[in-house]
Amino acid sequence: MKALCLLISMFAFSSSAYSSSLFNVDESLSTVSFASIKLQYVVEPAVINKVTGNIDENGDFIFNLPLSELNTGIPIRNERLNTLFFDSKSFPQIQVKGKVDMDILKADKAILQKNIPFSVEIFGTKNNVKALVNIVKVGDNIAISSAKPVIISASNYLIPATHLTKLAETVGGIAISNTVPVSFSLVLNK
Numbered sequence: 001m002k003a004l005c006l007l008i009s010m011f012a013f014s015s016s017a018y019s020s021s022l023f024n025v026d027e028s029l030s031t032v033s034f035a036s037i038k039l040q041y042v043v044e045p046a047v048i049n050k051v052t053g054n055i056d057e058n059g060d061f062i063f064n065l066p067l068s069e070l071n072t073g074i075p076i077r078n079e080r081l082n083t084l085f086f087d088s089k090s091f092p093q094i095q096v097k098g099k100v101d102m103d104i105l106k107a108d109k110a111i112l113q114k115n116i117p118f119s120v121e122i123f124g125t126k127n128n129v130k131a132l133v134n135i136v137k138v139g140d141n142i143a144i145s146s147a148k149p150v151i152i153s154a155s156n157y158l159i160p161a162t163h164l165t166k167l168a169e170t171v172g173g174i175a176i177s178n179t180v181p182v183s184f185s186l187v188l189n190k
Contacts, residue, residue, distance in 0.1 A: 022105060023056030023142055023188035025063060030186040032065050034152070037043075037177040038168075046081070048094075055142075055188060057061040061103045061118075063186065065094040083167045085159065086123070095121040100135075110137040113147055122157040140190035149181030 030051040041081045048070050053063035067088035072078050082088040098118025104110050117130045132147040153180055154164060168176045 018116055020056065023055040023140075023190055024065050025051055025053045026089045026187040026189055027052055030184075030188075032182065032184045034181055036181045037172065040175070040177075044077070044082045046070060046077075051095075051186065055100055055105065059100045059105055061096075061098055061100060063096040065096070067092055067094065080170055082168055084129060084170070085154075085163045088165070091123050097121075104135060104137060105142075107137060108139060110135060120152070120157075122152075123159045125157040127156050136149050142188045143186070144188070145185045149183050152182050154178040 004095050005122065027050045031049055032051060033045060038044065048065045048067070050069040051063055051065055053061065055061040059169040067082055067086050070078055070081055070086075070088075072081065089101050096118055098116060100116070101114075104112070113134050114134060115130050116133050117128060119126050129150055129152075131150045134143075134145050134147050135151055136143045155161070159178075161178070164176055164178055
C-alpha cells in the first residue's frame with residue numbers, strides 16, 4: 001500500500017512539474033475590454049481587470065477573467081451585468097484556452113502578428129474563436145494584444161435571451177445588442 005501511495009505521489013509530482021507554467025500573466029497590467037451597445041448607437045465600455053493565467057512549457061495557455069472584476073465605471077451597471085446578465089454567482093469567470101507556437105516562446109525577441117485559435121468558455125458553454133493578435137516578446141516578457149476586436153455573441157454561449165431582457169428592463173426597456181466587440185491586452189512574465 002505504501003508503495004502505491006509513493007507511486008501516486010511521484011506521478012502527481014512529475015505531472016505537475018511537467019506542466020508548470022513558463023510565463024505568468026501580470027494581472028496588474030492585463031485587461032480584457034468590451035463595449036455593450038444600446039439603442040444601436042450608445043456605446044458603454046467595460047473592462048475586466050485582474051486577469052490571471054499562464055503559458056506552460058508546451059505553449060498551452062489558460063487565462064481566467066474574473067467577472068467580479070468587471071468595471072463599467074458605474075457600480076450599479078457592474079452589479080446588473082454580474083447578476084442579471086452573466087449570473088456570475090453560478091459562473092464566476094470566463095476562461096480562455098489555446099496554444100502559442102513554441103518558436104515564439106523560445107525566441108529571445110519576436111514581433112509578429114498572427115491568427116491564434118482558442119476556446120472561450122462563458123456561462124458554462126465553450127466555443128472556438130480565432131483572433132488576429134500582436135505578439136511582442138523580449139527576453140522574459142511577452143505582450144499579447146488583439147489587432148482587431150473579437151466579436152462575441154451571447155446567444156453562442158447559451159446565455160438566455162431573458163437575461164438580456166431583464167437587463168434592458170433596468171434601463172427602461174431600451175434595446176441592448178447581444179453581440180459585443182472584445183479587445184484584450186495581456187502582459188506575461190517568466
